[in-house]
Amino acid sequence: MVAVAAYSLGRIYPPLGPTAGTITPADRYVSSQVGDVTLGDTAVPELMQTDAFELMVKDPQFRALAGTPGFQALAAQPQVMAALMSNPKAFASLAANPKAFASVAQASQALASIAPAARASNGQVLSAVYGHSAAMQALASQPAALAAIANNASAFANLASNASAFQNAASKAAADARMASNAAAFASLASDAAAMKALKADPGVFSALAANAGAFKALSSQPAALSATVKSAAAAAQLAASAGLSNDALKALSGHSNALNALAGQPKALQAVAGHSQAFAALASQPAAMAAIFANASSFAKFANDSSAFSSFASKAASNAHFASSASAFQSLANDRAAMKALSADPQVFSAINANAAAFASLASSAHMMSSQAMAAIGQNASAFSNMASKASQMSSASQALQAYNANSLAASAAAAGKINASAMSAVMANSQASAAMMANPSAFAAMSRSSAALAALSSNQKAWAALAAQPNMAALMANPSFSAALSQSGIASQSQSN
Numbered sequence: 001m002v003a004v005a006a007y008s009l010g011r012i013y014p015p016l017g018p019t020a021g022t023i024t025p026a027d028r029y030v031s032s033q034v035g036d037v038t039l040g041d042t043a044v045p046e047l048m049q050t051d052a053f054e055l056m057v058k059d060p061q062f063r064a065l066a067g068t069p070g071f072q073a074l075a076a077q078p079q080v081m082a083a084l085m086s087n088p089k090a091f092a093s094l095a096a097n098p099k100a101f102a103s104v105a106q107a108s109q110a111l112a113s114i115a116p117a118a119r120a121s122n123g124q125v126l127s128a129v130y131g132h133s134a135a136m137q138a139l140a141s142q143p144a145a146l147a148a149i150a151n152n153a154s155a156f157a158n159l160a161s162n163a164s165a166f167q168n169a170a171s172k173a174a175a176d177a178r179m180a181s182n183a184a185a186f187a188s189l190a191s192d193a194a195a196m197k198a199l200k201a202d203p204g205v206f207s208a209l210a211a212n213a214g215a216f217k218a219l220s221s222q223p224a225a226l227s228a229t230v231k232s233a234a235a236a237a238q239l240a241a242s243a244g245l246s247n248d249a250l251k252a253l254s255g256h257s258n259a260l261n262a263l264a265g266q267p268k269a270l271q272a273v274a275g276h277s278q279a280f281a282a283l284a285s286q287p288a289a290m291a292a293i294f295a296n297a298s299s300f301a302k303f304a305n306d307s308s309a310f311s312s313f314a315s316k317a318a319s320n321a322h323f324a325s326s327a328s329a330f331q332s333l334a335n336d337r338a339a340m341k342a343l344s345a346d347p348q349v350f351s352a353i354n355a356n357a358a359a360f361a362s363l364a365s366s367a368h369m370m371s372s373q374a375m376a377a378i379g380q381n382a383s384a385f386s387n388m389a390s391k392a393s394q395m396s397s398a399s400q401a402l403q404a405y406n407a408n409s410l411a412a413s414a415a416a417a418g419k420i421n422a423s424a425m426s427a428v429m430a431n432s433q434a435s436a437a438m439m440a441n442p443s444a445f446a447a448m449s450r451s452s453a454a455l456a457a458l459s460s461n462q463k464a465w466a467a468l469a470a471q472p473n474m475a476a477l478m479a480n481p482s483f484s485a486a487l488s489q490s491g492i493a494s495q496s497q498s499n
Contacts, residue, residue, distance in 0.1 A: 037078065037291045037292065037294075037295045037364045037365055037481040039482055042296075043295060043296055043361075043481075044482045044485045044489065046482075047361075047482045047483065048486045048489065050358070052473050052474060052477045053477060053486060053490075056474075057487075063492055065461060065464060066487060067492045068453065068457060070452075070453030070455075070456050072484070072487070073453060073454045073457075074448075074454050074457055075478075075483055077444055078479060078481045078484070079440070079441045080441065081365075081478055082262060082363070082365050082366050082479035083258070083437040083438075083445075084469075085265060085468070085469045085479050086264070086265050086469075086475075087261065087400065087403075087433050087434070087437065088458075088462070088466050088469045089462070090431065090437075092459055092461075092465055092466075094431050094434050095455040095459040096459035098449070098452065098455050100427060100430075101448075101455060102449040102450075103423070103424065103427045104431045104434060104438065105438055105442070105446045105448070105449040106424070106449075107411070107424040107427055107435065108407075108428070108442050109442040109443075109446060110414060110419055110420050110424070111411060111414055111420070111428065112439040112442045114410065114414055114417070114419055115255075115410055115439065118409070118410055118413040119255045119410075121214070121215045122254075122406075124212040124214070125212065125215050125216065125219070125229060125230070125233055125409060126233050126236070126250060126405065127251055128208040128209060128212040128215070128216070129230060129233040129234050129237045130240070130241065130250060131237070131241065131247070132202055132204065132205040132237075133234040133235075133241075134198045134201070134202060134234075135198050135199050135201070135202040135204075136205060136233070137198070137230070137231060137234045138192075138194070138198035139189075139195070139205070140226075140227045140230040141194075141195050141227075142185065142188055142192060142195060143223040143224055143226065143227035144182060144184075144223055145170075145186050145188065146226060146227055147220045147223035147226055148179065148181075148185055148220075149216075150217060150219060150220040150226060151216075151220035152178065152217075153206075153209040153210045153216050153217065154210045154213045156178065156209065156210065157206055157207055157210035158206075159203060159206045160206040160207040161203065162203060163200045163201075163203045164200065165203070166200075167190060167196050167199070167200060169186075170186040170187070170190035170196075171190040173187055218416060219409070219412045219416060221415075221416050222416050222425070224425075224429070225411050225412035225415055225425055225429060226412055228408040228412075228429050229405060229409045232402075232404035232405040232408050232432065235401040235405075236250065236254075236401035236402045236404075236405050239394065239397055239398040240398060242394075243387065243394065244383070244387065245381050248380075249380060249381045249384075250402075252376070252377035253374055253378075253402065254405065254406065255406070256369065256370070256374035257399055257402035257403040257405070257436055258366070258403065258436060258439075258440045259371070260374065260398075260402060261396070261399035261400060261402075261403055261437070262366040263363070263370075263378075263399075264395040264398075265396070266356075266359035266360075266362060266476060267389040267390065267395070267472065268359050268389075268472075269359040269360055269363060270388075271385075271386055271389045272349075272353065272355075272360075273378050273385075274382040274386050275386075276346055276348065276349040276352050277375050277376060277378055277379020277380070278346060278379060279342055279345075279346040279347075279349035280349065280375040280378075281342065281372040281373075281376045282336075282339035282341075282342035282343050282372070283333075283339070283343070283349075283375075284367075284371055284372045285336060285338075285339050285372045286333040287367045287370070288328075288367075289326065289329040289330050289332065289333040290367045290370070291365070291367035292323060292326045292329065293350075293353065294353065294360040294364035295364040295481050296323075297350075297353045297354040297357035297361065299322070299323075301350055301353075301354035302350075303350045304349075304351035304354075305347065306347065307343060310343065310350070311344070313330070314330040314331070314333050314340075315331065317331065318331070358477065358480070359472065361480045361481065361482070362476035362477070362478075362480050363479070366479075368440075369440050400433050403432065403433045403436035404432040404433055406436045406439075407429075407432035407433070407436040407439070408429055408432050410428075410439075411425045411428040411432075411435075412425075
C-alpha cells in the first residue's frame with residue numbers, strides 16, 4: 001500500500017461554486033499517438049485498495065471538492081490531470097482568468113503546430129547559452145541590445161578574445177558601425193554595471209552567439225520574446241550544469257520538457273528510467289504499448305524473468321481479453337526487432353515498473369511525450385539524474401525552466417513567422433510553463449477553457465491542489481488513468497448528485 005503519512009487531508013479546502021460548462025465526452029481529447037490507455041481488469045480495484053485512495057475518499061473536505069462537476073470533469077481527463085499535478089500553481093493562477101486561459105490555450109494550439117520545424121533551430125539557442133548563463137542573462141536584461149546583436153551575431157565574434165573590447169565599443173556605440181543604428185540600446189547596456197561585469201567575465205559568449213548566428217537572427221525581430229527565451233534558457237542551462245548534465249543531454253531533453261516535468265514529480269520512476277534507460281527507450285518507441293504497461297504494472301511483472309514470454313504475449317495480445325483493445329499496439333512492439341532486443345536484454349525493467357507501480361501508472365497518460373531520445377539522454381546521464389531525483393526542488397526547477405524555454409522560443413519563432421500576433425505572444429510569455437504543458441494536449445486544454453466548472457475547481461481551490469501535488473503519492477493517484485473510474489465507484493459522484 002502507498003504510504004501517505006506526510007500528507008494532511010485537512011488542507012483540502014471547501015468546494016467550488018459554478019457547476020455549469022463541464023467538459024462533455026465529445027470534448028474529451030484523445031491523443032493520436034496513444035489514444036485511451038488500456039486498463040486491465042484489476043487496475044481500478046487495486047487503486048481503490050491503496051491507503052492514499054482510502055484516506056482521500058473518507059475525508060469529508062476532499063469528498064466535498066471531489067464531488068463537484070468541475071473536479072470530476074478534470075478527473076476524467078488523465079492527461080490534463082497529469083499536467084495539473086506537475087505544475088498546479090501555474091494552472092491555478094491562469095484559471096482564475098478564464099479569458100487569459102482561453103487565449104493561452106488557443107495560442108498553444110498554434111505553437112504545437114510549428115514545434116517540429118522550429119525546435120531544431122531553437123535548440124541552437126539553448127546550445128549557445130550552455131556555459132554562458134550569466135553573460136546571456138546580462139544581455140537578455142537589455143532586450144533591444146540583445147536583438148541588435150542577434151541580428152548580426154557574427155559581426156561581434158572578434159570581441160570574444162578581449163574582455164574590455166565590448167564595453168569600450170558599447171560606450172561609443174554611435175561611432176561603431178555594428179551598433180550605430182541602435183546606439184541608445186547599447187548605451188543603456190554600457191551603463192548597466194552588473195551586466196557589463198558579467199560580460200567582461202565571459203567575453204566568450206560572443207563566440208557562442210556567432211557560432212549559432214542563424215538561430216539568433218531568426219528571433220531577432222522579437223526583442224521581448226528573444227529576451228524571455230534567453231533568460232529561461234540560461235536558467236535551464238545553469239541548473240543542468242550544476243547537476244552535471246551535459247550540453248548534449250540538455251539539447252536532447254529540450255524538446256521533451258513536459259516528459260521531464262512529469263518524471264520530476266515521480267523521482268522513483270525517474271531513478272528506474274535512469275537504471276534501465278535502454279529498455280525504457282525501447283518502450284518509448286511504442287508509446288501506446290508503454291502506456292498500457294505503465295497502467296497495468298502488476299500484469300507485466302511476471303515477465304521480468306522470462307523475456308520470451310513477453311514476446312509471446314505481445315504477438316498474441318489480441319487473444320488476451322484484458323488487453324485486446326491494445327492488440328495493435330503490442331503487435332507493433334512485437335514487430336519492432338530493435339525494441340524487443342532491448343527488452344530481451346533487460347526484462348528486469350518490468351520488475352522496476354511494478355516496484356514503482358503507482359508512480360508509473362500516473363505517467364501512463366504522459367507516455368506519448370516520453371520519446372526514446374529523452375529516455376536515452378537520461379540513461380547517458382544516469383548518475384546526474386539519480387542525484388537530481390533525490391533533490392525534488394532542483395529537478396522541478398530545471399524541468400520547469402525547460403518548459404518556459406520551449407514556450408518562449410516557440411512563441412518568438414511563431415511571432416517572427418507571423419503565425420501568432422503580439423497579444424498571443426504576450427499571453428504565452430506570461431504563462432510559459434502552462435503553455436508548454438498545453439502544447440502536449442492542445443485539444444484537451446481548449447475543451448477545458450470552455451468549462452467554467454473545471455476552471456473554478458482550479459482557481460477556487462489553489463491551496464488544495466498545491467497540497468496534493470506536493471506529495472508524489474497523491475500526485476500519482478490523481479494522474480492515474482484509473483482515478484476517475486475509482487472515484488465514480490467510490491460513490492462520491494452519485495452522492496454529490498443526490499444532495
